[in-house]
Amino acid sequence: MIRFDNVTKRYPGGHEALCKLSFEIGEGEMVFLAGHSGAGKSTLLKLIAAIERPTTGSVLVNSQNVGKMGRGAVPYLRRNIGLIFQDHKLLFDRSVIQNVLLPLQIAGFSRHDAASRARAALDKVGLLKREKANPITLSGGEQQRLCIARAVVSRPALLLADEPTGNLDADYARDIMDMFKAFNQVGVTLVIASHDEDAIRTYAGRVLHLDHGVLQA
Amino acid sequence: MKTWLAHHRQAIVATLARMAQTPFATVFAVIAIGVALSLPAVLYVLLNNVTRLVGALPAQPEISVYMRMDATQMQNDDLHQRLKARSDLADFRFVPRDAALVELSKQAGVADISAGLTQNPLPDAWVVTPRSSQPDAIAHIATALQALPYIDSVKQDSQWAQRLNAILGLGHEFVTLLALLLGAALVAVSGNTIRLQILTRRAEIEVSQLIGATHRYIRRPFLYFGVLQGLFGGLAAWLVVSLSIYLLDRRVADLSTLYQANFQLQSLGLLPGLILLLCAMLLGGLGAYLTVTRTLFQSNAH
Numbered sequence: 026m027i028r029f030d031n032v033t034k035r036y037p038g039g040h041e042a043l044c045k046l047s048f049e050i051g052e053g054e055m056v057f058l059a060g061h062s063g064a065g066k067s068t069l070l071k072l073i074a075a076i077e078r079p080t081t082g083s084v085l086v087n088s089q090n091v092g093k094m095g096r097g098a099v100p101y102l103r104r105n106i107g108l109i110f111q112d113h114k115l116l117f118d119r120s121v122i123q124n125v126l127l128p129l130q131i132a133g134f135s136r137h138d139a140a141s142r143a144r145a146a147l148d149k150v151g152l153l154k155r156e157k158a159n160p161i162t163l164s165g166g167e168q169q170r171l172c173i174a175r176a177v178v179s180r181p182a183l184l185l186a187d188e189p190t191g192n193l194d195a196d197y198a199r200d201i202m203d204m205f206k207a208f209n210q211v212g213v214t215l216v217i218a219s220h221d222e223d224a225i226r227t228y229a230g231r232v233l234h235l236d237h238g239v240l241q242a
Numbered sequence: 243m244k245t246w247l248a249h250h251r252q253a254i255v256a257t258l259a260r261m262a263q264t265p266f267a268t269v270f271a272v273i274a275i276g277v278a279l280s281l282p283a284v285l286y287v288l289l290n291n292v293t294r295l296v297g298a299l300p301a302q303p304e305i306s307v308y309m310r311m312d313a314t315q316m317q318n319d320d321l322h323q324r325l326k327a328r329s330d331l332a333d334f335r336f337v338p339r340d341a342a343l344v345e346l347s348k349q350a351g352v353a354d355i356s357a358g359l360t361q362n363p364l365p366d367a368w369v370v371t372p373r374s375s376q377p378d379a380i381a382h383i384a385t386a387l388q389a390l391p392y393i394d395s396v397k398q399d400s401q402w403a404q405r406l407n408a409i410l411g412l413g414h415e416f417v418t419l420l421a422l423l424l425g426a427a428l429v430a431v432s433g434n435t436i437r438l439q440i441l442t443r444r445a446e447i448e449v450s451q452l453i454g455a456t457h458r459y460i461r462r463p464f465l466y467f468g469v470l471q472g473l474f475g476g477l478a479a480w481l482v483v484s485l486s487i488y489l490l491d492r493r494v495a496d497l498s499t500l501y502q503a504n505f506q507l508q509s510l511g512l513l514p515g516l517i518l519l520l521c522a523m524l525l526g527g528l529g530a531y532l533t534v535t536r537t538l539f540q541s542n543a544h
């Protein structure tokens with residue numbers, strides 16, 4: 026599903042965030058992306074969603090070279106990817122349900138379909154009772170779950186999560202990991218970035234280790 | 243098609259809601275656009291009324307035709323036949339040279355001079371009234387007559403008409419120029435309100451782009467904002483024009499009673515009014531388009 030071929034990413038200013046990465050992630054896999062802060066995990070996820078472009082090498086998603094993708098095609102790639110951002114990127118000028126509705130409105134769902142899908146997604150993450158609340162009133166764990174609801178509401182085949190358990194207590198973190206596992210069991214491919222090695226070790230799964238932008242064997 | 247329609251309806255409703263959120267800014271922008279548009283519109287309407295008034299004047303331009311001094315009676319008869327044959331003349335009359343001298347000597351101060359004359363220096367003349375008061379038609383007749391060998395000179399009295407037409411033409415050009423300038427101002431006003439809108443909605447735009455919004459999707463609500471704002475501004479301008487003409491018309495009515503004429507000012511017609519609205523919407527949309535496009539291309543989250 027995802028294939029990196031000799032990918033290097035150099036940011037303007039000369040800093041090399043990723044160095045000659047090559048790997049493959051198959052459909053239905055759940056892969057952890059481990060490494061210290063600054064190792065290049067976020068950069069790797071951004072390359073998959075075409076938020077950043079590789080300096081050299083090619084990034085293939087569903088056999089499409091997303092590094093060379095035209096501006097017009099990028100939005101349609103992103104609609105098939107659920108993104109959970111490190112900094113949440115929730116909108117605090119609207120309610121919880123409005124945040125979840127946004128991807129559906131963008132994809133052009135009818136009002137009726139969108140509303141029922143959004144409720145189902147909120148139900149799945151246990152936030153249905155808070156649908157009318159402003160996200161700023163939610164706890165850290167609830168905000169993270171809202172991000173997940175927004176990412177999965179359009180039922181993407183691929184979910185990219187950047188530090189989804191970053192600042193959460195162990196209990197909350199486990200809840201969220203269980204949710205991801207459930208998604209994986211229904212066939213969703215997941216790539217989860219985390220600097221928390223302990224949390225990763227408790228889930229026996231494939232781990233990609235990054236160290237200063239280099240993939241460890 | 244259905245989702246496309248839904249998108250648009252959604253965008254209109256959201257735009258109106260957003261306008262209602264900042265009533266002061268919205269009213270201010272609408273007034274600015276309305277005033278900018280009403281200026282050329284009022285001038286246009288007044289100019290049209292002047293043109294109409296001029297067309298209604300009992301204007302009877304005349305052409306004076308002077309025979310050569312040695313013209314014979316036969317040649318005078320020939321001209322008479324030719325004038326009779328023309329269908330573009332309302333009237334013509336013959337002024338014999340003797341009658342002309344008598345007329346001339348009646349005028350104050352000239353009598354002494356004419357008394358001292360041993361010979362009549364005036365030629366026979368014809369005064370011709372064209373049917374049309376159009377400068378082109380008058381010039382056409384004058385040229386035809388000038389070509390006859392026994393005619394010394396032809397004087398057309400249509401210069402006033404030409405001058406008036408030139409002035410009206412200048413007025414129309416002035417209105418066009420003003421409309422262009424204020425149209426550009428409208429684009430700027432629209433662009434500026436859109437720029438403020440974009441600033442307050444930066445987060446939403448960024449997130450939307452990250453989760454798959456196309457440029458068109460991002461642009462749509464702003465285009466709607468610009469177009470609707472232009473529409474309201476255009477309606478305000480129409481109102482200003484109608485009100486000004488209504489007030490002016492009462493003055494004109496007083497005046498025209500004094501002159502025993504019956505002249506009523508015409509306001510902005512339906513078609514020009516709709517064109518005004520259309521232009522306002524297009525220019526408002528253009529301002530929005532330019533601003534959003536510039537901002538989208540500047541933002542790095544693409």
Ligand SMILES: Nc1ncnc2c1ncn2[C@@H]1O[C@H](COP(=O)(O)OP(=O)(O)O)[C@@H](O)[C@H]1O
Nearest residue numbers: 036037040042061062063064065066067068069
């Ligand atoms: N937009 C950027 N411009 C310049 N350097 C960046 C940018 N984003 C990240 N970096 C640098 O790239 C490296 C990897 O960053 P990142 O991918 O965020 O790491 P991680 O997510 O593993 O903490 C860091 O050294 C960071 O400073």
Ligand SMILES: [Mg+2]
Nearest residue numbers: 066067111187
């Ligand atoms: Mg990171």
